[in-house]
Amino acid sequence: MDRIYITTPLYYVNAEPHLGSAYTMILSDTLARYYRAKGYETFYLTGTDEHGDKIAQAAANAKLDPKEFTDQISATFRAVWDECGFAYDHFIRTTDDYHISYVQEVLNTVYQSGDIYFDRYSGLYCFGCERFYTDKELVNGKCPDHLIEPNLIEEENYFFRMSKYQDHLLRHIETHPQFIRPEGYRNEVLAMLREPVEDLCISRPKSRLTWGIELPFDNRYVTYVWFDALINYVSALKRRGEGEFQKFWPEAQHFIGKDIVKPHGVFWPTMLLAAGLPLYKHLNVHGYWTVEGKKMSKSIGNTISPLEMKQTIGMDAFRYFVLRESVFGQDADFRRESLIGRYNADLANNLGNLVSRVLAMQGKYFAGVVQPLGKQWTDEDNELKSVYEKVESEIGRHLAELQFHRALEVLWAALDHTNRYIVQTSPFTLMKDPANQARVGEILHHLLQAICQLARLLKPFMPDTAKELQSLLAFTEGDPALEASWGNSFAAGHKVSSPKVLFPRIEVPGNE
Ligand code: ME8
Numbered sequence: 001m002d003r004i005y006i007t008t009p010l011y012y013v014n015a016e017p018h019l020g021s022a023y024t025m026i027l028s029d030t031l032a033r034y035y036r037a038k039g040y041e042t043f044y045l046t047g048t049d050e051h052g053d054k055i056a057q058a059a060a061n062a063k064l065d066p067k068e069f070t071d072q073i074s075a076t077f078r079a080v081w082d083e084c085g086f087a088y089d090h091f092i093r094t095t096d097d098y099h100i101s102y103v104q105e106v107l108n109t110v111y112q113s114g115d116i117y118f119d120r121y122s123g124l125y126c127f128g129c130e131r132f133y134t135d136k137e138l139v140n141g142k143c144p145d146h147l148i149e150p151n152l153i154e155e156e157n158y159f160f161r162m163s164k165y166q167d168h169l170l171r172h173i174e175t176h177p178q179f180i181r182p183e184g185y186r187n188e189v190l191a192m193l194r195e196p197v198e199d200l201c202i203s204r205p206k207s208r209l210t211w212g213i214e215l216p217f218d219n220r221y222v223t224y225v226w227f228d229a230l231i232n233y234v235s236a237l238k239r240r241g242e243g244e245f246q247k248f249w250p251e252a253q254h255f256i257g258k259d260i261v262k263p264h265g266v267f268w269p270t271m272l273l274a275a276g277l278p279l280y281k282h283l284n285v286h287g288y289w290t291v292e293g294k295k296m297s298k299s300i301g302n303t304i305s306p307l308e309m310k311q312t313i314g315m316d317a318f319r320y321f322v323l324r325e326s327v328f329g330q331d332a333d334f335r336r337e338s339l340i341g342r343y344n345a346d347l348a349n350n351l352g353n354l355v356s357r358v359l360a361m362q363g364k365y366f367a368g369v370v371q372p373l374g375k376q377w378t379d380e381d382n383e384l385k386s387v388y389e390k391v392e393s394e395i396g397r398h399l400a401e402l403q404f405h406r407a408l409e410v411l412w413a414a415l416d417h418t419n420r421y422i423v424q425t426s427p428f429t430l431m432k433d434p435a436n437q438a439r440v441g442e443i444l445h446h447l448l449q450a451i452c453q454l455a456r457l458l459k460p461f462m463p464d465t466a467k468e469l470q471s472l473l474a475f476t477e478g479d480p481a482l483e484a485s486w487g488n489s490f491a492a493g494h495k496v497s498s499p500k501v502l503f504p505r506i507e508v509p510g511n512e
Pocket of ligand 1 (some may be wrong): 011012041232288
C-alpha cells in the first residue's frame with residue numbers, strides 16, 4: 001500500500017498562529033488531503049515546541065508558570081488550526097510524557113554509543129536563538145537574526161559528536177538529489193557540510209535553565225531544545241507502536257520554512273544516524289512571506305491572522321491565494337490588493353460565475369433535471385472531457401514536485417476552457433429554438449460533468465468549496481458518482497440544486 005508521512009515544524013508557543021505558520025499548514029494540509037484522496041495511507045503531524053529559554057522567558061513575561069503558559073498557548077494553536085479546518089492526524093506537544101521519555105531513550109542510546117561527551121566550552125551565545133555562534137556566522141559581531149551582540153559564556157556541557165557524521169550525510173545528500181528540495185536549499189546544506197562541522201552542544205545547565213527535558217545521565221542538565229523538539233517526528237510514530245514507525249518513517253516528508261534549514265538539514269539527519277535510525281525521505285523547504293513588502297512582526301503590527309482571513313474572505317479563498325500566489329521554495333509578498341484581485345478574478349468571476357450560470361440554465365430550461373447524453377458527441381464535447389482528464393495527471397505531476405501554484409494554474413486553465421465551451425456551444429442562443437432542446441440538455445450535462453470533476457479536483461486545495469459544489473450537484477459526501485467516468489455521474493432523473501453565490505465579489509471603494 002502507498003503511504004505518506006507529512007510533518008510541519010512544531011511551532012514555538014511564544015507567538016500565536018499567523019500567516020507564516022498558517023502557510024506551512026496550508027501546504028502540508030493540501031498535500032495530505034491530496035494523497036489521502038488518492039488512497040494513500042496518510043499520517044499528518046503537527047504540534048507545539050514548548051521547552052527552552054525562549055518559552056521560559058515568554059512565560060515569565062506573562063507571569064505564568066511555564067507549564068500553565070504552554071498549556072494555554074498550545075491550546076490556542078490547536079483551536080486555531082481546528083477552526084481553520086486543517087486535517088492533521090495527531091497534534092504533538094514536546095511536553096507530552098511519551099515524547100519526553102522517547103527523547104531520553106534517544107539520549108541514552110547516543111550517550112552509550114559514545115557520541116555524546118562532556119566538555120568545557122566557552123562561546124558566543126545568543127539567547128534569542130538559543131544557540132552558540134561562531135565568529136564567522138555573526139554579522140558585524142551581532143546575531144544576524146536578533147541584531148544583538150551574543151553573550152560570552154563559559155560552561156561545562158555535553159556535546160553531540162555531529163562532526164563524526166558529516167561525511168556520511170554529505171554523501172547521502174550528494175547521491176539523493178531529492179533529499180532536500182528545492183535545490184537551492186540542498187546547495188545551502190551541501191555548502192555547510194563542505195566546511196568543518198562543529199560538534200553540537202546539547203545540554204543546558206539547570207543553573208541557567210530548568211524548563212527542559214532532564215538529561216537521563218546527568219540530572220544537573222536539561223536537553224538543548226532542538227535536540228528535544230526534532231525527535232518529535234519519530235516519537236509521534238513510536239507512540240503508536242513500532243509497526244507504525246516501520247510503516248510511515250520511510251515515507252517521511254518534513255515541511256519547514258527556510259529559517260530552520262540547518263537544524264533540519266544538518267542536526268536532525270546526523271542525530272538520526274547516531275541513534276541508528278534511517279534518514280527521512282524529503283525535507284521540503286518553503287520561502288518566507290512578507291506583508292506589503294515588510295517583514296511580518298508584532299511590533300510593526302502587520303501580522304496576518306488566519307482567523308481574520310477566514311472571517312473576511314473565507315478559509316478557502318485564503319488557501320487559494322497563498323497556494324496560487326507563492327512559488328514553493330521562494331519568498332512571497334502578501335498584498336491585500338493582490339488578494340482582492342485574485343479573489344474577484346479567479347474565484348468570484350471564473351469559478352463562481354461558471355457554477356451559477358450552469359445551474360441557472362439547468363434550473364430554467366429543465367427544472368434542474370439532468371438530461372441524457374446522446375451517443376454522438378461533438379468535437380467540443382470530446383475536447384472538454386479530455387481537458388479534465390489531462391488536468392488530473394498534470395496536478396499529480398505538479399504536486400509531486402511541490403508546485404502547488406502550477407497545479408492551480410492548470411486547474412484554472414480547465415475552468416477557462418469550460419467558460420470558452422459555453423461561448424462556443426452557446427446554449428442560451430440554441431434554446432431560442434425548441435428543436436434544439438435535446439442538444440442544450442447535452443451541453444449542460446457536459447458542463448455539470450465538468451463541475452463534478454472540479455468538485456473532486458479542488459478538494460485538497462479548497463475543501464469547503466469542493467463540498468459546496470458536491471451539494472449544489474445534489475450529491476452527498478463521498479458519493480461514488482463523483483468518481484465516475486465522464487458521462488456516468490448523473491443517473492436518469494437526477495436533479496441538481498438552484499445556483500448560489502459562492503464567492504460574492506469584493507467591491508473596493510473608488511474602484512467600480
Ligand atoms: O522554528 N513565512 O518554530 P517557529 C513563512 N520551534 N513561514 C513562516 C514565517 C513566514 N514569515 N514565519 C514562520 C521553530 N513561518 C521551531 C521548530 S521543529 C522540530 C521546531 C513558519 O514557531 C515556517 O514553517 O519559529 C517556519 O519554519 C516556522 O513557521 C517556524 O516556526
